[in-house]
Amino acid sequence: MSIRGPQALASLEDAMRDIRREEDELSKRVARAAERLSKTREHEAELFRQLARLRLDPAVQAELDGRISGAEAKARDMLKAHAKDVSKAEKSISALDSNRSALADKRAEALKLLEEQQAALAALSAAQVAKLAADPAFVAQRRETEELDHIAEQSMRKTEQAEADREEKGRPYREDPLFMYLWDAGYGTSTYKAGNLTRYFDGMVANLVRFAKARPNYAMLNEIPLRLREHAELQEANVSAAEARLVAMETAAVDAAGGKPIRQAIAQAQAEIARLDAEITAIEDQRDAAATALQALADGRDPAFENAASELAAALGREDIQTLLDEARKTHTGQDDTIVAQIDDARSRIREEEQESREVKERLKTLADRRRELEDIQWEFKKQRFDDPGSSFKEDRLVGDLLNDFLRGGISAASYWDQWRRSQNWAPGAEWGAGYKPTRQSSSSNPWPPSGGGFQWPDSSIGGSSGRKSKPSSGGFGGGWGGSSGGSSGGGFSRPRTGSSGTRKTGGFKTGGGF
Numbered sequence: 001m002s003i004r005g006p007q008a009l010a011s012l013e014d015a016m017r018d019i020r021r022e023e024d025e026l027s028k029r030v031a032r033a034a035e036r037l038s039k040t041r042e043h044e045a046e047l048f049r050q051l052a053r054l055r056l057d058p059a060v061q062a063e064l065d066g067r068i069s070g071a072e073a074k075a076r077d078m079l080k081a082h083a084k085d086v087s088k089a090e091k092s093i094s095a096l097d098s099n100r101s102a103l104a105d106k107r108a109e110a111l112k113l114l115e116e117q118q119a120a121l122a123a124l125s126a127a128q129v130a131k132l133a134a135d136p137a138f139v140a141q142r143r144e145t146e147e148l149d150h151i152a153e154q155s156m157r158k159t160e161q162a163e164a165d166r167e168e169k170g171r172p173y174r175e176d177p178l179f180m181y182l183w184d185a186g187y188g189t190s191t192y193k194a195g196n197l198t199r200y201f202d203g204m205v206a207n208l209v210r211f212a213k214a215r216p217n218y219a220m221l222n223e224i225p226l227r228l229r230e231h232a233e234l235q236e237a238n239v240s241a242a243e244a245r246l247v248a249m250e251t252a253a254v255d256a257a258g259g260k261p262i263r264q265a266i267a268q269a270q271a272e273i274a275r276l277d278a279e280i281t282a283i284e285d286q287r288d289a290a291a292t293a294l295q296a297l298a299d300g301r302d303p304a305f306e307n308a309a310s311e312l313a314a315a316l317g318r319e320d321i322q323t324l325l326d327e328a329r330k331t332h333t334g335q336d337d338t339i340v341a342q343i344d345d346a347r348s349r350i351r352e353e354e355q356e357s358r359e360v361k362e363r364l365k366t367l368a369d370r371r372r373e374l375e376d377i378q379w380e381f382k383k384q385r386f387d388d389p390g391s392s393f394k395e396d397r398l399v400g401d402l403l404n405d406f407l408r409g410g411i412s413a414a415s416y417w418d419q420w421r422r423s424q425n426w427a428p429g430a431e432w433g434a435g436y437k438p439t440r441q442s443s444s445s446n447p448w449p450p451s452g453g454g455f456q457w458p459d460s461s462i463g464g465s466s467g468r469k470s471k472p473s474s475g476g477f478g479g480g481w482g483g484s485s486g487g488s489s490g491g492g493f494s495r496p497r498t499g500s501s502g503t504r505k506t507g508g509f510k511t512g513g514g515f
């Protein structure tokens with residue numbers, strides 16, 4: 001079962017929402033764990049004060065209590081400030097998520113409007129097919145374009161064959177070090193510069209390898225592909241110009257039938273989508289920075305908070321404190337045993353909390369990496385205009401099992417994106433206008449707007465027997481209407497990032513929520 005471009009992007013957007021939601025939940029868990037650790041250490045400090053009151057004389061007790069209380073009060077004050085900072089960061093992320101969600105909804109509306117306009121243009125275009133088919137001027141232009149297209153095809157094939165011959169037949173020359181030495185030195189040409197002694201020995205080498213006979217053959221072997229490539233590029237330019245004239249006639253016919261306002265509406269919708277995508281990208285970068293800041297707070301990496309927590313932990317780890325605890329363990333009184341058991345329980349809870357916090361932090365880091373990878377994929381998806389209504393994917397597992405595999409770390413972002421690229425197809429007419437279907441692999445220009453809903457002619461109307469496949473037209477949502485289509489190959493992502501500290505790891509992981 002296939003899936004259409006807009007639906008595919010919506011599925012990726014749903015996955016992104018799930019990732020961000022779980023990322024927020026994990027950040028909150030880490031932050032709350034830091035708070036619980038601090039409170040547990042405060043409780044541990046109070047237990048040591050109680051133990052000191054039972055076992056130490058008043059002077060020593062007062063000195064120890066003062067040291068513990070000072071560190072405890074500092075930690076308590078910093079905990080309150082830390083909690084406020086965490087709450088502020090969480091609210092900032094929540095606001096950014098709301099703004100991004102609103103922009104995504106607006107984009108979906110603009111895409112729906114674009115689809116409606118494209119459908120209207122397609123219906124209007126279809127009504128002009130019979131008229132253009134009977135127009136002698138259009139038929140003549142179409143025939144000329146077909147002929148030029150065929151010439152360009154043949155020229156390109158000859159060029160490719162000559163380049164293959166250059167590679168194969170030129171290998172013996174390139175593998176001969178003496179020949180290549182003379183060739184690189186320009187021997188036998190006006191560029192050759194050498195002293196008399198060098199000329200003498202070079203002449204002996206030239207006679208040995210029969211350079212005088214071999215050089216023109218090798219030169220011709222290199223020159224022919226260059227000349228053929230120039231000729232092929234000229235033919236490409238000729239057919240591109242003919243295509244432009246053909247599409248101009250199509251456009252004029254459609255405009256005469258009332259198509260111009262629809263095309264203008266399509267252009268406006270495309271511009272609106274590009275504007276929204278720029279805003280979405282900016283918000284994603286802001287959110288990434290905010291998430292990084294929140295993670296630092298959740299980790300307790302705030303210098304003041306970290307210092308206060310360390311001072312309290314150090315105060316409770318002093319030698320005299322440990323001596324007090326060891327002596328209390330050696331005696332067996334009801335009060336001592338109760339306090340010692342409570343201290344042991346507090347320390348056990350601290351160890352468990354720290355271990356769980358480390359695991360959650362690692363998952364949070366991996367989840368942030370996966371979010372950035374999915375942002376990269378969405379960027380490329382829009383850049384290639386794969387979310388265009390005329391785009392579809394023959395493999396619906398891309399938004400099912402394969403998406404889950406990617407989210408769990410079973411496949412890399414590069415591999416997942418490559419499967420999207422291989423599965424993608426364009427609906428007939430999604431790239432060209434009134435039935436013209438170019439056959440050349442390297443067609444470089446497309447005067448008709450992307451997904452313009454142009455006319456549909458039978459496949460045999462233009463060079464259909466050659467079996468060549470045209471490239472998708474340039475431009476597209478997100479990556480820039482009117483920009484380059486030069487997509488990533490093998491997962492090389494081109495999404496611009498502003499000050500992001502994220503990395504793209506592909507290690508496996510399993511989040512605790514819906515993934």
